[in-house]
Amino acid sequence: MYSYLSMMISICLLFILSLVDVSSNLLLPEYEHCDAPLGMESGSITDNDLTASSTHDVSNVGPQMARVRTEIEGGAWCPDKPIGVNSYEYLEIELRQLFFIKAVETQGRFGNGQGKEYAEYYQIQYQRDNKSSDWITYHSKTTNKTIINGNINTYLPEKRLLSSSILAKRIRIVPYSQRWRTVCMRVELYGCPYYGGVISYKTSPTQDKDNTYDGGIGKLVDGIIGDVDNSWLSWNKSPVSIEFQFDMSRHFKTIHIYTMNNKYESIKIKFDDNPSIKHHISSIESSLSTVFVDTIQLINYGNMFIGKRVEILFEFNIALFVTEITFDNEPVILINTTLEINNTTNCPIVLNNDSTNESTSLTIFTFEWLTILIGSILSFCLILLLIFGFYRFRRHRRRHSHHRLRQNRNLYYKSSQMTTTTSGSCVSTSSEHDGSTLPMNKNNHLFTPNNYDDVTSEQQSMGSYIYPITSTTSLLQTSPPSSLFKSEQYAVIDGNYSLSTYKQWSTNNTFHYASSDIGQIDKICHNQRISLFNCVLPQESISSKYNHHSSTKYPANVDKTKLIVSRKISETKNGEIYCGKYFIDNESKCVLIKIVKTNLINISRQTFLTELEILSHLNHINLACLYAVQLDLLYLVQEHSQFGTLQDYFHQISNQQTNDSTFQKMNIYFAYQLANALQYLSHLNLIHCDIATRNCLFYSDYTIKLTDCAMALSQYEHEYWLTTNGQLIPLRWIAPEALTTSPTIKSDVYSFAVTLWELWSRCSCLPYISLTNEELYQRIILRQLENKDDISFNLSLPPDCPKEIYDLLCECWHIDGTKRPNIADIALYFRRHIDSSRLNTVSS
Template identity: 25%
Template sequence: MVYYNKRKYLSALFFLLKHLIPQPNLLQFSVCRSPLGMSRGQILDEDISASSQWSDSTAAKYGRLDCEEGDGAWCPEIAGEPENINEFLQIDLRSLHFITLVGTQGRHAGGIGNEFAQTYKIKYSRDGSRWISWRNRQGKEVIEANRNAYDIVLKDLEPPIIARFIRFMPVIDHSMNVCMRVELYGCEWLDGLVSYNSPVGQQMTLNGQYIYLNDSVYDGAMKGLGQLTDGMCGLDDFTHSHVYNVWPGYDYVGWTNESFSNGYVEIMFEFDRTRNFTTMKVHCNNMFSRRVKTFQKVVCYFRSESDWEATPISFSPVMDDVNPSARFVTVSLYNHMASAIKCQYYFSDIWMMFSEITFQSGDDPTHKVDDSNTRILIGCLVAIIFILVAIIVIILWRQVWQKMLEKSPLAWFGNCQSFPRPQRIPVSSRCGVWNIYAISYIHIHVYFVYFSAASTNTSSKSPPVSVQEGVPHYAEADIVNLQGVTGGNTYAVPALTMDLLSGKDVAVEEFPRKLLTFKEKLGEGQFGEVHLCEAEGIQDFMDEDFSFDVIENQTVLVAVKMLRTDANKNARNDFLKEIKIMSRLKDPNIIRLLAVCMSSDPLCMITEYMENGDLNQFLSRHEPEGMIALLSNAPTVSYSNLHHMATQIASGMKYLSSLNFVHRDLATRNCLVGKNFTIKIADFGMSRNLYSGDYYRIQGRAVLPIRWMSWESILLGKFTTSSDVWAFGVTLWEMLTFCKEQPYSQLSDEQVIENTGEFFRDQRRQIYLPQPPMCPDPVYKLMLSCWHRNTKERPSFQEIHHTLLDCKP
């Protein structure tokens, strides 16, 4: 045991150091408003230049917002006629940035200066050679600036700029002298997209009204960036816009299939370097009543050097003729390396409209750390290594000499008086040491204990926890994590239970493949796929205790999990174990294993599938009962029906917890909806591209549903029934918001992980999901109890089920 913990912490050290190198993150447009370094000095003097200067004391390097160095600002040497003056202050950001806001200030210099620019223009460049004049969404170039020398004036850039070089160009007349201090606000442009070219957007006539669907902020002739990268997603109704005083259709770039004989629109995207692409997200309009739909299929080609790859990837999203809402369609790019991507989007109706396209890419092995920071980085790493080695020695000393192996390290945090007291260590010293340990322990486990466990296919041990005497607990024993055909774990099973299962025969019958008719692919993973099929006569292969609510001889919708023929031996064994587990699950609110196809490859297991699909999509297509639903004529779900569905989920989880099974991925995407609001819990939501945004990807491999995970699952890698209870609270919140937004949608993935640290510290700074408008107080109180920091104080699923029955509307 000592050796195991030593190896664990040394591995933790390795992973922590590895993760000190910044990783690429998805750009968060709503929070991309940080100062880029003029006022704080991150932008170096050598990266600030100007067309001219009054004197050495008013040079470009003094044009920093809120700074009073030199003579207090950059001031150009003005000569010639005003209309011929092209003075500028130029900033080189060293890489492409997404710039959303600018700030300006005049020269105050402690009261001795009174020069400022009343108006100015901005030019920008991505390569330093081609300069583009910025215009707002109404086509105006001139920006209103300062009215005195000391106030800072901030201006939103609508549309925002994607550039490396920025020039501030004061609009000058000879009535006053001009000086400027400036700041840029935004964040690094992590997409790496340098330009795209696409067919010109077209014009629609609708009820006598012209709808202009052109790319109105496109900044190039053949190559450039525009509305597809401006961070603004179009509204559901394309005739309206977020922006005032613009024409109908402004938010979208759109095309009609009448203009494309080949049936598709081709867009080519060029990037700053060769990247490892994971996904593309396309925001599409789906107002099908106006003959506008998302694309039927997309085919993408990749160019890594000079040649295009011969074999493209193809993706077909599920068509939606029920919900007219605009939506992001996520396309997996399967880690293709490319510097350019060419995609052909096929029409599914007369019109196709996009408002935003973004790309996510993994680590680029050619991306180097800036040499100017290398020495600082090495010094920091050496210091951290020494600190962590000392921490590991202390940990092992505690484990060996004080016999603390059975206790969670978290029991040592928070209150110094609760520590065991060795005779020769003063209390004050001990507290100081363990405060350092506590802080480091969190970081180690964020980056190692959970993440590395989630990204491996082998069985692991969960850290032991204190439990009631005589009560069986999932985390007490070795855990069998089955990879599953789709690359995600199926229900996690205690090793003891797995041993009992392994000695029994599988009580499911062989089903003839010829009686399965393929309908569509639901999802896929590393070792297999999940297909939606129609099964003919499957009623004859079922147990006596199970019956279908269908007419005799009618085909039945089923989900077929299929193992790839080239899957390795471990995946094949996991598949067989998964069949054994699924065959034992018999509950009205758990998806049942109906039959198998084992006589030949590919191996298949056939499970139930509910005709209304998953709960997330089902609720997102509906509205709560009320005036809005009446006015929009949208389908509704009553609160009583929501409550009924939540009670069924609690009942199904009560059954799983009674078997000491831990789901690990409870969410609305993993609950299927049948007739009369029947709910059954499933486990293949992870495999669906539709929900890839719900999972946090670790180094391009493991994916984790962090927005549904308890703090101890993220920080410590502990998965228990109590962590499933936490996920149930989030699932209940999803339902009462009708799945209109992601949990913690205002937080980035990294901020979600940081928030779990606040739950651990429990200093009342943690952020909880807010009470949904239609959620009664007793139900929200139940949610909050599911998110209690102390796992023992969270309710059991039996208690949750009982509470929901008691507060039935």
């Protein structure tokens, strides 16, 4: 009798719903404008994010050509085999975070009028979780079919709205045909990011079937509320359990439950395997048309609720109708004493300072017993380490008591762990890189003629130097679409070294020089403590260059919704460094996120601001830029490169045959760019002190940008000499005077020459590889004390290095810094080499 009454009441409620005007249907506010293009046409979805099952010719009709309304090379992606009923070829798009997909647009291969291929039909497959999970095939909730109509010709794009949104991190477009035919496609996706983090849910059996449920997501997570036709799930048997699974650990603050006006008795909420909390409903807090919202403020229940799984148990009398459940939450990366460290490739790092009552960015969850245990173990290990270190120190001091460098007798070093040989042969050093395929021109022509008609004769007569900022036909040809600019742009440095712009140079293209480590590092090359930013050292007072009394314009504040963290790559006693992505104008940028540890924020604040003021004034095309900062929590987002460094690049091509002319022109272009960056720093009386290929970011168009991140990265630790008091010294690159007195601008010239020696040695071995660190240190100090310009101490001539270039390197290694050439003259020297290469290309 009771079940019969419940059924009758449910039928009556559904009947009432059917009488309501459909105009009452609502979208959640964050999804009202969820129809923006996701970046296939604009390039925000990069070439590295596009793969395919096969392609007829990867350089001509590969997946990177599948951009709607864009004519690149062959004009579209074309699979290698014809498409039929039983074929399976696909274009895969990596979105790197969860998106709601509302529509898909396709287009055939126009190919400037030469193309004849297009897809009449296609299917959509998608993934929400990791790459090992099963692919889900989209089906229309109105027709229950998986086949979607495509194009009718090669040139008209067709945009298809999806009957139900797809929540996905990865998309496959699968062309389909009822008869065998050749197919080519261009694609665009439309939708918006989803920050809720839900990747699946499961419920108790419902009265009516959810025709949008794909095995993980359905009506409860579609952003639609109050749709009388199909957005309600109903139950008539209490209790009802709904379990949500999230992509990562999250800190939950509020739960919003959208129901009809039926007052369920209570709700039990359970986070992971923790004890559940019980919420008693007193009154519906707010309503949207016929939909009522119960907002559960979790802060009222005392504890901080963390988890990857949330289970909600409803208890009610008659019937329950739910249309949507949303969670206000923040992703959490658990650090130090946490239960786990999240290594998801695309996890937004939330650094929130909206309220003093909220937790700081990277929430550290400690458990008392775990803290005591770990602290005890670390203390015991530290005591043993101190005893061992003191014992080694005493032995080392007695062994070297006869050391003839008396003024340095109190400095004791320990050698970095590095493989060396006594025969002087090069030992190849490897470095990690992302393995990305770098574009190379088929004909090995690196330099092409450029038109200088837009440079005035007045500027040329002043001896101005010209270098390309961005161009589709730059000095170094690359495979498109490495640049989306339509015309040449140049920046001009005049005879007074004042930086000006020529033609149209966007204000967004501002380069702020940033540093590597967060925390204090003793640099022996400058007899003082350099903290937080150890990349640039003022040679003298720079008040003549900067007006410190004027208001400093810092980079923009970090937009936490655009920041994605990949993993932690380094940690010092004062800070941590993460790698990730930062979205600027819908374009994903590879970045390093450098964070001052929470307990040092107050101590480090003034140093952070002082050095940030200097960095915010720096602006050069060959210096890594500072994208954004956070002044309350003291962290910054700094430019990095997905291709790694110059050293990574040379290691990657070490097994490839390179034309000698191409190799020489490439190195000259690298040398010119590096000299340009140092010329800019020297004009501001700033010294770098760590110039090497490991500190030159490499980009696919052969641009390099000087940075100072290597010192903080473990993969380069064998290239530094670690002293017993924690100093890191780039001993094999450093100028002699930087060890004994203090560095000058000419010290960077010395290191610049060692870096060029690396280039022409193809980064195959470390400088002075036959000497240990102690032996090299003694020879440098002895040579400096004797003030003897010993030519035999110079690095040997690399096999592929021209004699003219090597002579320049030897001049830069002069023991007397004042006799080394000026960096401005060096930049001009390589500029003329580039001009000469162009003239030879034109004449041939």
